[in-house]
Amino acid sequence: MRIRRVLALGITALFIAGACGGSTPAASPAPTVAASVAPTASPTPIKIKSSYGNVTPANLAPFMAKELGLFEKRGLDVELSLIDGGAPSAAALVSNQTQIGNFGGTEAMSGFVGGADMQVVALFVPVTPWQFLAKGDYKTPADLKGKTVGVATVGGSAYVAAVESLKRLGLDAAKDVTIQAFGSTANLATGMIGGAAYAGPGHPPDTVKLLAAGFKVIYDLGAEKIAATDNCTIVLKSWADKNPQAVQSYVDAEIEAIGIAKKDKAKTIPILAKLLKLDTAKAEDAAALSQTYDFYVGTIFPSYPHPTVASFNSTRDTLVATNAKVKDLDVTKVIEDKYVADAEKRGVGK
Numbered sequence: 001m002r003i004r005r006v007l008a009l010g011i012t013a014l015f016i017a018g019a020c021g022g023s024t025p026a027a028s029p030a031p032t033v034a035a036s037v038a039p040t041a042s043p044t045p046i047k048i049k050s051s052y053g054n055v056t057p058a059n060l061a062p063f064m065a066k067e068l069g070l071f072e073k074r075g076l077d078v079e080l081s082l083i084d085g086g087a088p089s090a091a092a093l094v095s096n097q098t099q100i101g102n103f104g105g106t107e108a109m110s111g112f113v114g115g116a117d118m119q120v121v122a123l124f125v126p127v128t129p130w131q132f133l134a135k136g137d138y139k140t141p142a143d144l145k146g147k148t149v150g151v152a153t154v155g156g157s158a159y160v161a162a163v164e165s166l167k168r169l170g171l172d173a174a175k176d177v178t179i180q181a182f183g184s185t186a187n188l189a190t191g192m193i194g195g196a197a198y199a200g201p202g203h204p205p206d207t208v209k210l211l212a213a214g215f216k217v218i219y220d221l222g223a224e225k226i227a228a229t230d231n232c233t234i235v236l237k238s239w240a241d242k243n244p245q246a247v248q249s250y251v252d253a254e255i256e257a258i259g260i261a262k263k264d265k266a267k268t269i270p271i272l273a274k275l276l277k278l279d280t281a282k283a284e285d286a287a288a289l290s291q292t293y294d295f296y297v298g299t300i301f302p303s304y305p306h307p308t309v310a311s312f313n314s315t316r317d318t319l320v321a322t323n324a325k326v327k328d329l330d331v332t333k334v335i336e337d338k339y340v341a342d343a344e345k346r347g348v349g350k
Helices: 002-019 057-067 086-094 105-113 157-168 185-193 206-212 237-242 244-263 265-276 283-300 309-319 338-346
Strands: 046-052 076-082 100-103 118-123 131-134 148-151 178-181 199-202 216-220 232-236
Touching: 046 057, 046 086, 046 244, 057 076, 057 100, 057 244, 057 265, 057 283, 076 244, 086 100, 086 105, 086 118, 086 232, 105 118, 105 157, 105 232, 105 309, 118 237, 118 244, 118 338, 131 157, 131 206, 148 157, 148 185, 157 178, 157 199, 157 216, 157 309, 185 199, 185 206, 199 206, 206 216, 206 283, 232 237, 232 244, 237 244, 244 265, 244 283, 244 338, 265 283
Parallel strands: 046 076, 046 100, 148 178, 148 199
Antiparallel strands: 100 232, 118 232, 131 199, 131 216
């Protein structure tokens, strides 16, 4: 060891000085081990601009990962921001304003056939959470004819839910009703309550407010566990190919967040409240949050959010009505499961 060598040299020097008749110099203190080791610099965190596309429980994974410091834990410096609506979120990704987005698979498929190299790396809402609601005077599907049906954006997840609900009620969305886009799920619920739409899709916590305002569920897609692609983690393939570890770390953080949520309702509720802009101190909001947690965390979110061919095929077939280009889309070109598969293999989130 270096310390022993230094001490030995010091002792030898003392003997030589004594033999020559010189005075004995004061021994210099031996260096400590800590002083002999150069400090290791911490790796610089990878900066990522990310977005989530709506104020909805579907975005709990990235939001909770950010709140709990799970991105930072994996060496990522994530700037997570709200870009209201799936279409604007997709546009931000394509224009490189963000590197990772959390929005619907319908926008990813539309973007891909439009020329963008979008790639879905995780699917957090693989079954539809939507219920279709109408005003209290509704009695039969015929009551919907000529009425306005609200959606968030045309071609988005709420739109797909509305079209599918109308189809199952024996109606044609293109002929029997007027589709009105409100821009976001929050605006959709507000518009319905304000009288701007006779019917429309909703899910917790918005359904709590809609039911209280006199709306009623006329078709429950959620109860049928219909395949969906309502919330995905999406990248540009060109960026992911250059930054595979960053993508893996981001997905790992999201999966860990859902794992924590499934185990700890008390820890999750305040974060869910912050995401949804609700107040846990208000009885009405607290009840809505509890119902939302039970519904989404308990029945919708998978522990491992594999993007599946079946879900994307199902959504693609409904999307054709507004985007004919997706009709012959091979959805395997839009999804990449290796990141979730790797996280599951390593037991992330357990």
